[in-house]
Amino acid sequence: MEGIELISFKIIAAVGEARSSYIEAIREAKKGNFEKADALIDEGSKVFIEGHHAHAELIQQEANGEPVVPTLMLMHAEDQLMSADAFKIIAQEFIDVYRNAHSK
Amino acid sequence: MRKIVLLCNAGMSTSALVTKMRKAAEAINYECEINAYAAAEASKATQDADIVFLGPQVKYLLSEVKEKVKPIPVEVIDMMVYGMMDGGKVITRAKQVLGDI
Numbered sequence: 774m775e776g777i778e779l780i781s782f783k784i785i786a787a788v789g790e791a792r793s794s795y796i797e798a799i800r801e802a803k804k805g806n807f808e809k810a811d812a813l814i815d816e817g818s819k820v821f822i823e824g825h826h827a828h829a830e831l832i833q834q835e836a837n838g839e840p841v842v843p844t845l846m847l848m849h850a851e852d853q854l855m856s857a858d859a860f861k862i863i864a865q866e867f868i869d870v871y872r873n874a875h876s877k
Numbered sequence: 878m879r880k881i882v883l884l885c886n887a888g889m890s891t892s893a894l895v896t897k898m899r900k901a902a903e904a905i906n907y908e909c910e911i912n913a914y915a916a917a918e919a920s921k922a923t924q925d926a927d928i929v930f931l932g933p934q935v936k937y938l939l940s941e942v943k944e945k946v947k948p949i950p951v952e953v954i955d956m957m958v959y960g961m962m963d964g965g966k967v968i969t970r971a972k973q974v975l976g977d978i
Contacts, residue, residue, distance in 0.1 A: 778893075779962070785890045786960030789934025796937040820956065849889055853934065 777844055780827050784850035787824030791817040792857035795864035802871040810868050814861070821857055828854060879909040881971055882923050883954075884942065885932030888915045894932075894954075897964030907968060907977070919945055928971050930954050950974050 794817030802810040828850075835841045881898070885891040891913035898911050914922035916935050923929050923946045931939060933956045943951045952974060958966045972978045 782890065782893070782962050783960040786933055786956045789885075789890075789932060789959075790936065790956045793934055793936040800937070846890065846893065 777831075777842060777847055780831055781844065781846040781850040783827040784824045785846075785853050787820050787827065788850075788854045788857040791821035791824065792853070792860050793817075794820070795857070795860045799864050799867045799871075802868040805871075805875055807868070807872055807875070810871075814864060814868070817857075817861065817864075821861070824854060824857070879907075879927045879971070879975060879977070880925060881909050881911045881928055881930065882926040883911070883913040883930045883932065884916045884919055884922070884938075885913065885935055886916065888913045888918075890934075891932050894959065894962055894964060894967070897962050898967055899964070901965035901968045904965075905968070907972065909968075909971075916942070923949060928952065928974055930967060930971070933959050 794813045798810040798813035798817065801807075801813060831841050831847075841847070883891045883895060883898075895911050895913045902909050902911065912922070916931075916938055919929075919938075919942055926946070926949055929942065929946055929949055929951045931942060931951065931953045933954060936953045939951065939953060952970060954967055954970075
């Protein structure tokens with residue numbers, strides 16, 4: 774396996790794991806474990822970057838005049854990337870809300 | 878004949894991994910049935926399964942799925958293994974957990 778399929782899978786694995794960490798972070802905040810929640814957000818952000826790098830490879834390839842052939846798996850990877858990206862913002866907001874509620 | 882079930886969000890990327898796993902299992906003559914499903918189908922899909930694998934994107938569901946499918950073993954597929962679509966490594970892990978080595 775190589776090329777687009779492999780890069781798509783790298784993206785899905787990395788950003789998928791990131792998204793999972795963000796969801797776990799919200800759950801920890803809900804229980805009042807804010808340190809753990811913050812750590813999970815950091816963990817998620819670290820793996821998200823790996824997905825972002827894999828994605829950047831494709832953008833560079835296209836910029837170099839080598840067209841990227843779109844596949845269903847690549848679209849799925851893009852979709853997962855967007856979802857994880859948005860999830861981080863939502864998770865951080867949720868954690869803040871729980872933190873505020875907790876300190877009152 | 879072992880029954881291996883993979884779960885992820887929509888069963889989409891995992892379906893591609895299933896193909897790699899089937900090939901890897903065939904290469905070593907490991908008799909098993911491997912299928913991928915969406916995590917929402919967990920209860921139905923895992924009936925008479927020997928082992929359940931979760932994609933890294935649904936790692937957060939681990940405790941829920943474990944509870945749901947008890948006493949079937951549930952494992953999260955490592956992100957690197959998943960990212961490389963290394964079907965062979967997942968089969969090896971299944972064999973280890975099931976004591977088929």
